Amino acid sequence: MDCDNTSLLKAPLSCKDMVTGMTHSPSQNQSDEELIDIEDDDFDLLEDDIRIGERDEIPFIDFSDRAQYLAIKSMDFTLVVKVLGCRVGYNTLHNRIYNIWKPSHPIKLIDIENDYFLVKFSCKQDYLKVQSDGPWTIFGHYLTVEPWFIEFCPTQSHPSRIMVWVRLPGLPITCYKWSMIEAIGNRIGSVVKVDYQTDNGRRGRFAHMAVNINLRKPLVSKININGRTQIVEYEALSTVCFECGIYGHVKDICSTLVAPVTENNVHSETLHSSTSKQDVVTKSSPVPNEAFGPWMMVKNVNGVPKRNL
Known part of the structure; x- marks a missing residue:
């Protein structure tokens, strides 16, 4: 060290x-x-x-x-x-x-x-x-x-837990109650705080909150709220795999894609190709069909607190 x-x-x-x-x-x-x-x-070491x-x-x-x-x-x-x-x-x-x-x-x-x-x-x-x-x-x-904790090891590429800003774009206005937003956020991770403007009903574009998440597990990309699918967006997170949803690598090198080629795999690929047209998300689709994708990442982070530089 x-x-x-x-x-x-x-x-x-x-x-x-x-x-x-x-x-x-x-x-x-x-x-x-x-x-x-x-x-x-520092401190003095005794003979014993x-x-x-x-x-x-x-x-x-x-x-x-x-x-x-x-x-x-x-x-x-x-x-x-x-x-x-x-x-x-x-x-x-x-x-x-x-x-x-x-x-x-x-x-x-x-x-x-x-x-x-x-x-x-x-x-x-x-x-x-x-x-x-x-x-x-x-x-x-x-x-x-x-x-700092005694088991901390600097050889790991990144910490296992992190506090991040998440957004809930298009959240129904009836859910803009602090208690309801916190309950929804706790399905993503552990809510630490709700953005001040969101908390006071001054921002109607999206719900905005800070959540503790586990980077060793797949990110929560969608939540079903009263039968309606709600997209979850993450601010300032890079290098997220859109195959498994875990932070730290990209889809091209995801271990979940490495599988031996068998007759069943070929048959599965054929079926996937025949149904791909049905799975394509058009611009008018409010909710993507895939589990993970670039739509999870906020590109233009407006409204981030001034403390972030």
Whole structure:
């Protein structure tokens, strides 16, 4: 792990912060906020904390439960972040998260492998605010944000869960109730928030909400609401397979398409060809026949919150 690239970030006190009370001067909030020292999170190892030797001619070193506990404890208020589907350099990410998060206390950005970064917060309030105020986007790509956990492995291509913006275009106006939109959204994933304008009935073009989804499972592309099929659209998601509906690869290399050629397969292809004309979606069709397709992806993301840069 390369942790040489680190930096401390301080955000100025904005007018919004002063009005909402999100931040205070150190003298005002010292007793209310839980702060940790991110400059020096090291600790001293005692003689009993290390055990060394050889196993099968391979040198080993074991750390005591105390040392492991202190090491894990030092990761409090730490987030794992990654720009999904786009490689962003350290300095660029450093500047972007400063602009969109505006932390009230110092934070430290640490560059690790596979385009993942750790962000250590000195203030618990900043740490929680970043998680609750998403989803965040950078250059039109989601900035995935999740608390560090001991099983985290940076070799995985992307996190398993992410908060995304979804739309329900053409949703009947009778469903524009917060409770109903939340119930519908919970069939897609776990609803985190409903867009403010949608919540207040000011936007009638589509229902707009932030939902936690599992990227290891097929995306929900349609929902049947009282016998009517409702399309689900996703903002700023790239590299989605329109064969299996799972994020991270495209249809041409989808493993579900790899099958041995048999007489049954040829017969199935013949039947598919003979009925393909019936399955074609015309421009007048309100709902596509296929399970997944480009229509799931929002191309022109208008109305995305200003925090997304």
